[in-house]
Amino acid sequence: MKSQTRSAAIGLACIAYAAFVGSLLPAAAETTKERVLKEGRIVIGIHNRSPWGYKKEGTGELLGWHPDLLRAAFADLGVKQVDFEVTEFGALIPGLMAGRFDAVASGLSITPERCQQVAFGAPDLRSDDAAIVLAGNPKAIHSYADLAKKSDAIMGGGRGSNVIKNAITEGVPEDRILQFPDIETNIAALRAGRTDAAVFSSPTVIGLLAGNRSPDLERASPFTTDAKSISYIAIAFRKDDGDLRDLYNQGLAKVMSSGTIATIMAKYGFGPTENVPPGLTTSQLCGAAN
Numbered sequence: 001m002k003s004q005t006r007s008a009a010i011g012l013a014c015i016a017y018a019a020f021v022g023s024l025l026p027a028a029a030e031t032t033k034e035r036v037l038k039e040g041r042i043v044i045g046i047h048n049r050s051p052w053g054y055k056k057e058g059t060g061e062l063l064g065w066h067p068d069l070l071r072a073a074f075a076d077l078g079v080k081q082v083d084f085e086v087t088e089f090g091a092l093i094p095g096l097m098a099g100r101f102d103a104v105a106s107g108l109s110i111t112p113e114r115c116q117q118v119a120f121g122a123p124d125l126r127s128d129d130a131a132i133v134l135a136g137n138p139k140a141i142h143s144y145a146d147l148a149k150k151s152d153a154i155m156g157g158g159r160g161s162n163v164i165k166n167a168i169t170e171g172v173p174e175d176r177i178l179q180f181p182d183i184e185t186n187i188a189a190l191r192a193g194r195t196d197a198a199v200f201s202s203p204t205v206i207g208l209l210a211g212n213r214s215p216d217l218e219r220a221s222p223f224t225t226d227a228k229s230i231s232y233i234a235i236a237f238r239k240d241d242g243d244l245r246d247l248y249n250q251g252l253a254k255v256m257s258s259g260t261i262a263t264i265m266a267k268y269g270f271g272p273t274e275n276v277p278p279g280l281t282t283s284q285l286c287g288a289a290n
Contacts, residue, residue, distance in 0.1 A: 032102055033244040041081040044070060044235075045101035047089040049183065051207030051268040052107040055086070065203070066105035066235065068264045069124060073251030090160075093117055096238060103241075103248070107201060109162055109231035115286035119245045122252055123232035123276045123285065124261075129163050130202040131220040132190065132209070141197045143224040144170035154178060156186045156195035163199045166229040183208070191216065203233070206269045232276060232285055 036042045046053035053064035062084050071082050087095055092104040110120050133141055139153055147153050148171035155172055157163045159179040168174060178195055180186040190198045205219055237245040255261050
């Protein structure tokens with residue numbers, strides 16, 4: 001009897017010890033996807049810029065290509081609340097990595113370099129380089145080649161942007177490229193005569209000139225570039241949140257197959273030129289970095 005009592009006591013002690021040790025071990029961490037689905041809410045970092053994502057003057061309503069696309073993609077996935085936080089473009093990826101956002105969306109091009117930092121969703125828009133010039137295009141600028149061969153032509157571009165790299169690759173001398181921290185100063189320099197062409201991605205140019213808000217400016221048409229300047233835009237997630245990225249891709253695929261994406265494209269002035277070619281994947285665009 002004493003032996004049985006002793007064995008029972010030992011057994012209870014072992015159970016108590018196991019429970020105690022178990023209480024000290026950290027619980028399995030909740031993934032971002034699990035939290036998003038549980039709360040029905042996701043936080044997206046954007047750069048306040050038309051047409052990507054911007055606050056409507058007067059009302060503060062969040063409009064834009066990516067807000068509309070994200071709302072549509074997540075609607076049938078149980079995520080009814082898509083919140084947007086505005087930050088500087090250069091702070092998007094650092095903010096994502098620091099956990100300020102669950103994803104970022106503001107016209108980010110898929111590049112091998114960025115693929116080393118983030119997990120991109122499927123490409124949602126095709127983008128080429130485009131130039132804004134003064135009305136009438138006084139220097140007849142229709143390509144990077146024109147900018148290169150006209151010795152008095154000065155180009156403006158965003159600091160660190162793809163257009164700077166593309167222009168240099170196509171022969172525009174670096175000493176005839178002015179780099180600006182934002183769109184406003186780039187456009188202001190064009191109006192002031194400091195530059196002869198302000199170059200951006202084509203969707204950005206479409207957004208800037210929509211509604212004939214700037215009659216003193218026009219899009220250089222055509223503006224011919226090398227095929228290498230074409231890029232593709234996507235939503236970016238943290239590398240550890242591949243399952244959330246995959247969930248978004250499911251919603252995006254449905255938006256594309258249903259034709260909803262064409263309606264959103266038309267709303268922001270996009271047409272067939274901005275369509276992503278069928279079958280093009282993020283893996284192909286990332287290359288070895290994916």
